[in-house]
């Protein structure tokens with residue numbers, strides 16, 4: 043790039059971040075024209091297709107006069123009451139355990155997952171460059187969180203029932219760790235972490251004094267057993283932390299998947315008030331508060347479970363279809379949570395190209411969601427990820443076509 047005075051400059055800050063997975067997929071498929079699009083479908087993006095709840099649209103319309111106001115960065119009283127209520131119900135917490143001091147509204151959980159590192163990672167941890175632990179494969183903004191904060195990322199293969207075993211890492215790594223991410227249910231594998239695993243991770247975070255960030259974005263999309271919330275486990279095991287049962291822990295959630303509101307950009311971070319106050323401080327300077335109509339509509343959405351129950355039922359039907367066509371193939375497992383399939387297909391990039399060329403079906407190569415392990419092998423390379431979001435009449439022919447084409 044050339045600056046106005048003719049000097050050239052090269053930007054290096056993000057050079058270690060590869061282009062985002064969707065950009066890489068577009069480049070991979072560029073110039074290929076599908077032969078047959080009769081069952082064509084974009085199954086690469088985790089964007090819900092079920093309807094926006096009517097009451098949300100009505101509230102957004104009703105509240106539009108408030109667009110002339112700057113919204114409070116910590117949320118309106120109404121938003122806070124709705125979210126503290128939902129967190130308490132969902133995590134079996136006594137009233138009053140989660141308050142406004144435990145909460146930050148986010149414009150979707152992604153911006154919080156990305157920017158938390160900036161707010162809370164110091165330049166050094168025990169005199170060394172700090173580390174961020176990430177599952178592998180993983181939701182890509184975790185890598186951005188580390189890079190922005192000047193930290194290095196350690197990618198830990200998710201081979202403990204689909205979760206990374208951070209407790210098995212060497213002592214010197216844990217001592218340098220400033221932040222560790224967990225994704226529960228996991229994306230892309232759709233696995234759910236058990237109570238014991240979560241308890242072990244909380245204890246580890248406290249022992250080595252790092253922040254445990256639990257991405258629970260898919261927590262409400264599950265097959266039959268609701269995933270245990272991290273804040274629930276915190277309370278269960280924190281007798282000696284009575285003043286702050288959420289010590290070292292924050293969770294992220296949003297309405298994007300739960301309520302089919304990916305475009306509303308409405309989520310939250312909740313947990314340890316010390317961490318929350320740092321994120322609030324950062325966001326007061328540079329964060330984007332949720333517009334007041336969005337806060338009002340979000341409050342109503344967190345109060346309502348009927349539309350979420352319906353969603354789960356509809357996703358269950360999609361899982362049934364996936365099972366019908368893919369069971370016994372490509373190491374298929376019915377997702378315990380979330381709506382992604384993680385299929386072992388030999389070479390993910392090749393399968394992705396083939397599905398696009400022969401059937402007009404877009405999927406993501408697993409390699410784009412993962413990094414190399416110690417042996418220099420990308421752990422996602424043999425996989426593709428596809429999402430079960432479309433209506434059954436579009437989904438069924440596409441699933442059948444995938445089974446035949448691959």
Ligand SMILES: Cc1ncc(COP(=O)(O)O)c(C=O)c1O
Nearest residue numbers: 150151152181229259296298309
């Ligand atoms: C695992 C995971 N976490 C977080 C998010 C962020 O979602 P949002 O910013 O819409 O809340 C996504 C979105 O796809 C995701 O897959």
